[in-house]
Amino acid sequence: MELQPQEIKQWLLQANQLFQENKDYLTSLDQAIGDGDHGINMARGFQEVKNKIEPAEYTNVSDVLKDTAMTLMSKVGGASGPLFGTAFLKLSTSLKGVDNADFQHFADGISAAAEGLKQRGKAEQGEKTMIDVWLPMAEFLQSQSEFSGEEIESKAKSAMEATKDMSAKKGRAAYLGDRSVGHLDPGSVSSYYLFSTLAEIIKKGV
Amino acid sequence: MELQPQEIKQWLLQANQLFQENKDYLTSLDQAIGDGDHGINMARGFQEVKNKIEPAEYTNVSDVLKDTAMTLMSKVGGASGPLFGTAFLKLSTSLKGVDNADFQHFADGISAAAEGLKQRGKAEQGEKTMIDVWLPMAEFLQSQSEFSGEEIESKAKSAMEATKDMSAKKGRAAYLGDRSVGHLDPGSVSSYYLFSTLAEIIKKGV
């Protein structure tokens, strides 16, 4: 299968719905080990993404993703704004020149996004940040040859859950050091929401 | 009977005890229609009175009352400091020249105190202030010819209780106007404490 611009749009619109519904939950995760704004940030950012992309007509996936990236960059702020912005920008750039995203193209885009996150965040895997979802996901996709909704969902979920036992080294939770152990990383939960809605789109599309 | 310096001292020391015990009650009365410091003010002031007069030797009533007046004046502050200070100063001045206070001298002293309060406070009877205890008490004593503990106690009590139904025109409670009705005037309760301990001293002395 290939992901078409309309499906990418659907992905992001469904993700927005998830962020609106889980705004308080994400915020409470961030209150525990951060500053308690992550849910507010994501809900604000994706609401703006919706406002931007819903009325627009797209003929290629790169443009939807670029509008998403620029909107997140300019509407979210905090750590997650530039980071998710960077991830979507890298994905968009990687998919430039094609109308629809086939599996390998998309997998390469996610790899580029994960690399971009590492650079932007000056962070490594295992430091209890969203990178701990994006990087395992990128590696997993590189090991596959076709979209699988079930597997993307389960991979994202286990990666997200794995952040619970990590001790934070980057982001605000790092101020807590080992006391961050036992709490999910909010940005990783948001990243999981992105991949789980992607998985649903894929399941429908298959 | 005559009140001796030692009895005046006892009066004030017992009054102090009452102010310490009822500090929170007086403060709560003042929280309802004032600024919530009356109990603190009286407890602080009379503690200082105790510190001042307890170790001292007095040969006449005027001196105990003067020390009390000056201490209240310089340690209480607020409205009640200068007012009680003035009352005791007038009482002291009025008793100058005698060692012990006989009834008529003392009654005249209370009249002078009540007059002093009216002048200092620029207030009249019925305006829901301590004057509503001191003035009826002065008038009552002028109608008598001998100390009576029982009658002083009951007169002071009914005068104090009568402030409950008054609408405040002076002091902080005046800001409430008619909403002050239904609350006792804190300064009147303190004045009642003074006269009720005086009544006890008289009862013992008789």
Add this chain to the structure above:
Amino acid sequence: MKKIINDPNQVVLDMVKGIAAAYPDSLKHLPDTMVLARKQPAGTEKVGLVSGGGSGHEPAHAGYIGEGMLDAAVSGEVFTSPTPDQVFEAIKAVDNGAGVFLVVKNYTGDVLNFEMAAELAEAEGIKVDHVVVNDDVAVEDSSFTSGRRGIAGTVFVHKIAGAKAEAGGSLEEVKSVAEKTVANVRSMGMALSSGTVPAAGKPGFQLADDEMEIGIGIHGEPGIERKAIASADEIAEELTNQVLADIDFAAGEEVAVMINGLGATPEMELYILNGKVQELLAEKNIRVYKTFVGEYMTSLEMAGCSVTLLKLDGELKELLDAPSQAPAFKM
């Protein structure tokens, strides 16, 4: 009660010492008193300006000591007027022969204690005069009662009388500008929650989670109305309109505006309120000459605010603009 204090009964002395320790070059703490006074160059001959009142209103009053404003401030117990002997010490400390002027807020306690201090000073041959500030329009201005309270508008009186004294004004001249300021300044406040007097240990009053009180005093004295909490715009409207109702404005007249926080309200909220106040004044064609937003006359950690308007003429503008070195009102 959660406070950064040592002994609840020693907060005023600890505070006075802490203020003196913060500004050793410009302030001195008069030994064995609760008086802070300006270190003045020898030979100063200006009118001395003294203010004070109960503590718990910081930066009032000690924060207003400095060149161009007060010469001394007397700190009473929390929410309790200082005693006459303390005020008298302040008067003596700042008298340089030109007389001493007292700025008193209109509370029975303050008026009585400052009056008695003035009597003591006059008995020693010191020329003393005073003004009583009563800017709070939440209370009826009646000669049959205690009348209106003095609240945040007092700070403008400090500033203007201070500038006049600094400029060499006589006691009469200082009094005259102070009275003009009092005649032209009006305030009104509101609260969302109460402060706690340290020695009392519990809040002065209780407001429900959805309640506010309009017209509250700076000691927690009850206001005009307790009602459902409103928006910043509605609060701005209510306070501004009540203030404006109390003083005549010709269109085009100029005012100074003070948006005063009562203690726990973040500056963010004060500025939000200010936005609407300015809009309302503009609609009514009242020109704003200068705006002050911050904590000027607080009530411990009360959440809430007050709005003050001071009608200006040329003289008041000049005095308001004069330099001041007071830590809480530098200009």
Add this chain to the structure above:
Amino acid sequence: MKKIINDPNQVVLDMVKGIAAAYPDSLKHLPDTMVLARKQPAGTEKVGLVSGGGSGHEPAHAGYIGEGMLDAAVSGEVFTSPTPDQVFEAIKAVDNGAGVFLVVKNYTGDVLNFEMAAELAEAEGIKVDHVVVNDDVAVEDSSFTSGRRGIAGTVFVHKIAGAKAEAGGSLEEVKSVAEKTVANVRSMGMALSSGTVPAAGKPGFQLADDEMEIGIGIHGEPGIERKAIASADEIAEELTNQVLADIDFAAGEEVAVMINGLGATPEMELYILNGKVQELLAEKNIRVYKTFVGEYMTSLEMAGCSVTLLKLDGELKELLDAPSQAPAFKM
């Protein structure tokens, strides 16, 4: 949540408008942004100084705009760094050809967004440099983690870099004094209660009635230790000693002290704390050159405080003393 606001999601815009309305002669609100900038005389050629961050820290950062301090401040959502495009607007607005210097607090979000803004500006040919302030000794200074946070010490960086820029310093010179300030400033805070982000509607954390938290961050980030509330003297000792443990002092060296209120703590308590801090410094033979007590870097209506020490040399003293017209830091 009890606040004087209109819409919880509009507090930043309402506040920015309210700030602009308070100082129309000296400030302008850049249309369609959350940027406030100084109205500068035409022909100004100084280095532009920009700071900012999440809102909720008022008077930081807009209160520090003025002659001798910042040229622009960017307000993000409450406790959320502003976005690169907003910072970029500020940079463009204050660039007069001499370059623009950014004062950034060390939070991942702030660093990322300001860095991206700098990249955007450089792409348009504007010279940009920055400093990252990390004065909070409650957090370990590690290159393997996010490192220390930037808190109240940032205000000293604004002051000193601002004075240097005002004096005509080049971008390199401004950076050099800013870095020297960062190298010499240390802070630590504590809280008695949490603030409430308006859009979240409930407090960021809960402390029991007898608890305090030592080493708290200005966004409610957890501190080092939660323990029984102590006296002002003990709190002063704990904060001061932790700050002193982090920086070498030779006896006789001079410092500037900042006792900063986090929002709901009355000034009375800050001065009580100051008394003890000054005593401790005197015992250690550290000379206090100047003390600042007040609310400089708040955390909404959090109750608590922080202690900041800045080690001074001749250059820093001169720049600290230079005049400033910023409403929240007039000198």
